[in-house]
């Protein structure tokens with residue numbers, strides 16, 4: 001029997017590259033696509049030369065064509081850090097809206113099952129805690145995060161519309177904070193920021209008073225949840241994340257301890273609309289997917305730190321690679 005063929009957008013990114021690895025391991029033929037604005041080919045270099053992998057350098061906000069049969073599409077192309085939204089707001093809006101539209105059209109024409117990457121950001125600065133899928137959110141549409149949050153909310157809406165109107169087989173995953181190897185050290189997110197600072201012997205920068213909370217999921221757990229969701233028949237949004245919640249101050253302490261750094265935590269202004277708390281309610285994922293995270297933060301952070309420590313030292317200090325913001 002011929003291999004199932006899957007298109008993964010954002011293939012050179014953090015999550016996209018781990019998805020490519022997982023689908024190769026599951027014996028799929030993987031078509032990776034990325035415009036490399038925030039993605040990094042070094043994340044998938046090991047797959048070039050694999051006969052079950054091809055890569056297309058393409059921006060999915062423009063018409064997408066993939067020759068041949070497609071069984072699955074996973075839409076993971078998007079900037080995903082608050083710093084990126086500030087630098088490339090229009091591209092962020094376009095990839096979540098126009099890009100999603102193009103990929104839904106492709107799914108319809110190929111009769112493929114499509115899973116789109118949504119986010120806990122659809123809940124905004126949440127007034128319900130922990131966040132269940134029924135919660136509609138508290139989003140500022142015109143704030144700096146609005147370009148991401150609203151693009152993702154539109155993405156969910158158009159995905160449901162393609163499901164109900166065109167009968168496309170769709171899945172929506174709401175991804176909570178995830179970490180692991182291949183994050184960009186300079187993307188501004190809290191984990192690479194803290195680990196990069198520790199590696200360079202700098203103080204750790206907590207924003208605000210550090211009392212805001214997040215719940216961090218190790219990447220392998222997240223990828224497994226996504227794989228299960230894709231293979232299920234559930235069309236409504238599903239939270240995937242780790243409910244183990246901590247404050248940013250506690251997180252900084254853990255990083256100092258893990259890295260053996262003798263530096264301190266310093267405080268910087270809190271970014272606009274930075275959510276005060278975030279924790280996924282994963283009852284639904286447990287029930288319908290039989291999924292829950294397995295990797296503790298202690299274990300996951302160690303794996304992540306080992307990865308960054310082993311990178312050539314020049315990567316600890318490099319500027320965002322060859323990015324053009326226009």
Ligand code: UDP
Nearest residue numbers: 082188189190191193205206207212248274
């Ligand atoms: N944060 C921080 N120091 C940093 C980077 C981020 O204290 O150097 C905080 C940020 O204000 C937020 C949390 O860490 O409250 C998580 O930020 P991140 O950008 O990783 O993801 P978010 O969950 O906000 O999208």
